[in-house]
Amino acid sequence: MSEVVRKSEVVVRKRRLKASVIRKLEGSTFIAPWVIGFLVFMVFPLGYSFYMSFHQVRILATGIEIKPKGLDYYKYILFENANLLYNQLIPFLRQALLMIPVILVFSLLVAIMLNQKFAGRSLFRSIFFLPVIFTTGQVVREFMNQGEGDLGFIERYNITSLVSQNLNSAWSKPIVAIMGSFVLILWYSGVQILIFLAGRQTISNSVYEAARIDGASPWDVFWKITLPGMMPFILLNMIYTTVDLFTFPTNPILTQVNTSNYGQSSALAWIYFAIIFVFLGIVFFLYTRVQKAYDRTSYGV
């Protein structure tokens, strides 16, 4: 009797094991194309470009000629010639630091407004998603070149000179640049608005109803319900905006990555990649700090 039970147990266990193996196999077949793609289109090029960054590579008719160069290219970019990296990187970083918060705040506000119920909402929504369609191409740059990028009142009231007189030039320049291309910033926030709008749907309406019954003012509702609920999406948007800004093809540093010197371009790309990683790390760190502080204040009271 007991033997029969044991036998059937073994059978069941075997079958279960088999089922789990089958599941894993199925899962693996689903993910396999992506993993193969990852190896071919990501790991291999990454490794090869890392390898190239230490070598002088020349493409000849007969094949590829590779000479080891050691750390020469890195030394050259980092310590010898400021033209390639620093001259473009530092203004760009400053501008990015200012642009990211502006984009985030603007897109959050627009998303919350678009979430209200009012007549003509769908019309406004389709207008506000337009940037998603355009901003990736060269067309938007064309618009900016035509001088459509600035707000008329800035010149009219001479705000530029006000800023540049009161701040040192290192920071006033990017601020002026941002004001000059404020419309551009609005154009870059298409996807961010979208993410916030989708994120806003995750906060359930009953929370808002409860707050309303308790007599909370909209101001309180925004700070105590909407903003904490949106925190994950703010992080997501920060990451998205950072990656987007840093990898935009018009980015001054990335235009230096070309086929004229494979080794040096690869080294530059890798240095730049490291910078993006550090920048994202800082964003992440700041976010956890803010989140912690926020948690403490909201639960401490």
Added chain:
Amino acid sequence: MAKTMASLKKVNIGRGDWRLWLTKARYLIFGKEADKGLLFRLFIYLVLIDTAYIYLNPIIYMVTTMVKDASDLLDPSVNWVPRTIYTGVLQDAWVKLKYPSAFTLSMIIATSVAVLQTVSCAVAGYAFARLEFPFKKFWMFCLILTFVVPLQVIILPNLIFASTLGIMKTYIPIIIPAILGHGLKGSLFVIIYRQFFSTQPKELEEAARVDGASAFKIFFKVMLPLAKPAILVVFLFSFVWTWNDYYLPMMYLNGAKEVPLSMGISQIQAMIDQQAKDFGPSIFDEPLKMATSFLIILPPLVLYMFAQRWFVEGVERTGLVE
């Protein structure tokens, strides 16, 4: 006494009326709750219309500039509405862009990439959301890494790779990664699908599994039909971004005879510069650029006009983000 009482009452009623009226007015202007009043409404409309104007301004400018003729262009009093509609510049741009062939090429690239990515990223996204496979956490990390790595880090080896395979100056290297769920922003699409599938109720799959369906059947018969909003969002993004992308074509199709539309602006710019060198700048330079821009963004714009209703809904329902 009675008289005074009556008059008092009258005053009382009068005051009551006045108060009622005041509260009504207050409700009308400020609303019963702060976000319902007229004032707030006005404020919202003001901000939204302003921003919408900022978004639409370049498009309107583009359309009006490209149909202006020489006299309208020179006359500073003609700003928004041209006196006559002149299509010569548009025709010029059409010819210079080699529009029919460039359009076909763009269409081939964008459609095939979009279709391939829509399917392959769905498969990968579903696996990340629901299925079990070894080292899942590690692959998840790789997915995020793929999202963060700039294209420019990996472009040079890919170029060498493509040239050794002899597929430079063709659009094959742009399309192939899409088959395997990579390519332009492929990782983002996988993430979108992953988020979408993980919000779906698990019971559906469990029911199908109990009925003996394999993972393939579940995916293609149950989950994919459910994923319409996500499919729409990914398809539209993929199509439009590939259509607009000029970095990859610039790299792979450098020097090719036929180039996609997205490279049109730099082409036209080069032509204009050449002409300016030979004959001096023309007043039609700007209209020409605007006409080029218009011809380039027209197809995605039309697509968006048709899809936007579902697109806006789809975005809300995909749970694009957790």
